[in-house]
Amino acid sequence: MQEQFDVTAHNYDFVFKDSFNLFKNDIGDFLKVELPGIDSYLETEFAEIETNTERMDLNFKLEDGSILHLEEEIEVSVDDLIRFASYDLKLYNRYRDRIRTIILCIKGYPASEAAFDAGSLGYNTIVVNMSDKDGKEKLKELKEKIEKKEKINYLDLIFLPLMKSDQKMVKRVKETIELEKKLEIEKNLKNNIVALTFVLCDKFLSKQEISEIWRDYKMVKILKYAEEQGKIEGKIEGKQEEARLILMRQIKAKFGDTDNEIIALINEAELNKIEDLSEKIVTTNSKAELIDFLKH
Known part of the structure; x- marks a missing residue:
C-alpha cells in the first residue's frame, strides 16, 4: 500500500498543473480576498524541501507578476509561520517577485492576519478562517444545486472537507467524493476534482484513512491521467x-x-x-x- 501513497506525493504538482483552471476561474470568489487573476501554476517542490510533510501546499503566478502561496493548517502557530516564511524566501530567491501568503485555517484564527517580527525580518500573511464556513450547510446547498444542474463553484466542493463540521475528516472527504461523482461533467474534469479533494486533505488523514479512501475510490485510476500529463x-x-x-x-x-x-x-x-x-x-x-x- 505504501507504493500507492507515494503516487500522491510524487504527482501532487501534476494534479494541480492539469487542474489549475479551476483555481484560475473561482479562487477569488471562494477566498473572499481581493487578488489579481491567476496566470499560471508554480511547482511546490524544491530540492531543499524533500518530505511530503514539508511540501508547500499551492503556489500560483498572478497576473500582476506576484506569487500567491496558499497553505492549509488546522491551527496556526509561530512555528508554522516561520516554516511558511522559509518557503517564501525560497520562492523569492527563485523568482524575485512579491509573495502573497494566504493560510486556510480549519479551526479558526482570532485575526485576519498572522505575522511575526524578527527585527530585520518581518513576515505577514492573510488568514482565511475556514471555521466561518458551515460545511453542513454548504454540503446541503451543493447537493441541491447539483440535483438541479445549477452552476457551482467547484472550489466549494474541493475544500468542503476543510469547512466547519462535527464529523471526522475521513467521513467529510468520503461524503464530498460521493457528491463529486454525481457531477454531470466531462470525465477528466470530474476525476481532477476528486483527485484535488483527496490530495488537499491527505495531510489531515491517518495512513489507515488514506488507505480506505484509496481503496474505495480507486484513486490510482483517478490520478493516472494527471500522472501521464505530468510525465x-x-x-x-x-x-x-x-x-x-x-x-x-x-x-x-x-x-x-x-x-x-x-x-x-x-x-x-x-x-x-x-x-x-x-x-x-x-x-x-x-x-x-x-x-x-x-x-x-
Whole structure:
C-alpha cells in the first residue's frame, strides 16, 4: 500500500498543473480576498524541501507578476509561520517577485492576519478562517444545486472537507467524493476534482484513512491521467531547465556574474527564446543587449 501513497506525493504538482483552471476561474470568489487573476501554476517542490510533510501546499503566478502561496493548517502557530516564511524566501530567491501568503485555517484564527517580527525580518500573511464556513450547510446547498444542474463553484466542493463540521475528516472527504461523482461533467474534469479533494486533505488523514479512501475510490485510476500529463510536462520542463543552466554558464563566462533582472527574465522565457539567445550570445556585446532580447 505504501507504493500507492507515494503516487500522491510524487504527482501532487501534476494534479494541480492539469487542474489549475479551476483555481484560475473561482479562487477569488471562494477566498473572499481581493487578488489579481491567476496566470499560471508554480511547482511546490524544491530540492531543499524533500518530505511530503514539508511540501508547500499551492503556489500560483498572478497576473500582476506576484506569487500567491496558499497553505492549509488546522491551527496556526509561530512555528508554522516561520516554516511558511522559509518557503517564501525560497520562492523569492527563485523568482524575485512579491509573495502573497494566504493560510486556510480549519479551526479558526482570532485575526485576519498572522505575522511575526524578527527585527530585520518581518513576515505577514492573510488568514482565511475556514471555521466561518458551515460545511453542513454548504454540503446541503451543493447537493441541491447539483440535483438541479445549477452552476457551482467547484472550489466549494474541493475544500468542503476543510469547512466547519462535527464529523471526522475521513467521513467529510468520503461524503464530498460521493457528491463529486454525481457531477454531470466531462470525465477528466470530474476525476481532477476528486483527485484535488483527496490530495488537499491527505495531510489531515491517518495512513489507515488514506488507505480506505484509496481503496474505495480507486484513486490510482483517478490520478493516472494527471500522472501521464505530468510525465509529458516534466520532459519539457527538464529540457527547459537544462537550456537555462547552459545559457547562465554562457553569460557568466562572457560577462561575469549574472544580475537578478537577467535571471528573472531567463526563468520566465520560453524554450525557443532561450535557445535563440544561446546562439545570439556569441555576437552580443553587453548585458543591455541580452535584456532587450529577452524582453522582446
